[in-house]
Amino acid sequence: MQIFSTFQHTTYIEMAITALQEKGIKKENIFAVPLQNPPADPKLFDTMHHSDGVSLSDIGMVLATAFSVIGASIGFSLKWGPIYWGLIYAAAGFILGFVIKLIYYKKNKVKMKLQAGLISEVILIVECLETQVDSVEHILNMFRVMGIGKVANSLETTDSFLQE
Structure with missing residues (x-):
């Protein structure tokens, strides 16, 4: 099972990673990706394909x-x-x-x-067993996660299907 979560770039993400490792999640199964936010300079004139909600007229x-x-x-x-x-x-x-x-x-x-800097800045991907999902979610919620998503591994379901 893969759990995707987003955080702001604070020390809370470091504490969450440490807590996950203490719960038995291997370091190789935790992946953090820092995001580069687009420039927050608002465009004065909107185009047909992009509007930032700012109206000068x-x-x-x-x-x-x-x-x-x-x-x-x-x-x-x-x-x-x-x-x-x-x-x-x-x-x-x-x-x-x-x-x-x-x-x-x-x-x-x-x-x-x-205000534009308040968007999420780090994606944390944790790969764990289905029995660990609740504890991983609990740990992430303790450290101010912005959002959580879960995806079942296609390899896990394929392997279990082949074994039956």
Whole structure:
């Protein structure tokens, strides 16, 4: 039986490995893989195939709507009329909202990098007998595991099938 688990890169994973070895799991049956996280720099513009959930146009659209109403109202008394002034104010409102959101994301890029660092960083694979699964899971849960998955070895099931 193989047990896959994910941890953050802390001393807890070292303590879990030590506890597993004390429970009789051989060192050769424990495999730890550190992961390299992708760069946390958010892209300013999304593509058709990738979106990071960050929108720079939402405040711009709200301000464009509000400014266009104000511009159209003022435009009744100006030379070019309400349609032109409504469009001019809408463009100004969109640009203002876009710049506000751009400055906000540039200043808060550090916070986004810290939040992106909260993903799992180490995969721990433990190969054990089916009788040891409960104790291995208990040990992993004691040391702040982020997630656990179990897979039955295909060789074990094939060997047991051939012996019958």
